[in-house]
Amino acid sequence: MGKKKNATPEQLQYQELEKKHEMKRPVVKNCIKAFLVGGFICFIGQAVSYFYIYFFNFTEQTSGNPTVATMVFFSMLLTGFGVYDHIGQFAGAGSAVPVTGFGNSVISAAMEHRSEGFILGVGGNMFKLAGSVILFGVFSAFIVALIKTLLIRWGVI
Amino acid sequence: MLPMFFWAFVVGGLFCVIGQLLFDVAKLTPGHTLSLFVVIGAILEGFGLYEPLADFAGAGATVPITNFGYTLTHGAMQEAEQHGLIGVLTGMFEVTSSGISAAIVFAFIGALLFKPKG
Numbered sequence: 340m341g342k343k344k345n346a347t348p349e350q351l352q353y354q355e356l357e358k359k360h361e362m363k364r365p366v367v368k369n370c371i372k373a374f375l376v377g378g379f380i381c382f383i384g385q386a387v388s389y390f391y392i393y394f395f396n397f398t399e400q401t402s403g404n405p406t407v408a409t410m411v412f413f414s415m416l417l418t419g420f421g422v423y424d425h426i427g428q429f430a431g432a433g434s435a436v437p438v439t440g441f442g443n444s445v446i447s448a449a450m451e452h453r454s455e456g457f458i459l460g461v462g463g464n465m466f467k468l469a470g471s472v473i474l475f476g477v478f479s480a481f482i483v484a485l486i487k488t489l490l491i492r493w494g495v496i
Numbered sequence: 497m498l499p500m501f502f503w504a505f506v507v508g509g510l511f512c513v514i515g516q517l518l519f520d521v522a523k524l525t526p527g528h529t530l531s532l533f534v535v536i537g538a539i540l541e542g543f544g545l546y547e548p549l550a551d552f553a554g555a556g557a558t559v560p561i562t563n564f565g566y567t568l569t570h571g572a573m574q575e576a577e578q579h580g581l582i583g584v585l586t587g588m589f590e591v592t593s594s595g596i597s598a599a600i601v602f603a604f605i606g607a608l609l610f611k612p613k614g
Contacts, residue, residue: 366516366517369520373513374509374510374516377508377511377512377560378506378508378509378512378556379505380559381507381509381559381560382505383555384554384556384558385501385554385555388554399554400550402558403555404593405594406559407595407598408594408595411599412598415602415606419606419610420610430512431515431516431520432514432518432519432526433509435526436511436515436530436533437508437560438559438560438563441530441561441595441599445603446602448603449606449607450607450612451612453607453611461603461604461607465603471531472561476534476565477568477588479539479565480538480565481584483542484542484572484573485581485584486542487573488580488584489581492580
């Protein structure tokens with residue numbers, strides 16, 4: 340998806356050729372797979388939430404936290420045994436969007452770079468992929484919370 | 497209890513469908529998509545919309561990565577109500593801690609235990 344503007348005629352020709360041979364992505368089929376797998380992961384998450392509500396005295400509001408941690412634990416096991424990659428290939432966004440996908444990106448990076456040592460390899464590369472999620476999460480949360488706090492301060496809302 | 501499971505499935509699934517559409521139609525990379533999701537979560541919480549969704553859909557709202565943006569903002573807002581502006585910084589990870597600490601701890605354990613599979 341190069342820039343259209345500054346392309347030479349040859350490049351434009353090539354882009355058209357590329358477009359012709361590019362595989363049509365089966366969008367509907369992919370969406371159904373993503374829906375089923377993503378829904379299933381959230382379904383398990385719900386079961387875990389109820390587990391914490393009934394056995395550890397969490398409320399419906401606070402059960403999200405231990406649930407997230409448990410889902411990351413599951414994702415460690417699945418990643419470690421090499422299952423999560425297969426799920427990911429089948430489900431696309433269905434396995435990437437839930438927090439297990441976040442866990443998978445951290446854990447697989449940590450495992451992959453182990454051969455480079457624990458400090459520079461594991462420690463340095465762990466958040467290679469997940470770092471952007473943390474950065475933009477924290478930064479946008481900061482901006483949103485700042486604006487909202489100021490607005491409340493000034494009596495706007 | 498049963499409707500909760502149903503809505504968790506449906507809402508969580510719909511989040512993933514939106515993600516898949518961003519992959520396939522908007523041709524975003526997973527990194528871009530997930531970053532966008534987190535930002536959306538934070539903004540939704542800014543308008544006070546995410547909490548009702550979490551009450552309604554349970555894990556359908558807390559398991560997708562949007563929840564990360566939501567809890568960050570939520571923690572920041574909670575602390576800001578008590579301590580003013582500085583609370584935005586100090587409260588940020590108050591609620592979110594579990595996801596990140598779990599990811600760090602389990603990733604390290606995983607790196608110790610498992611060898612990568614091709």
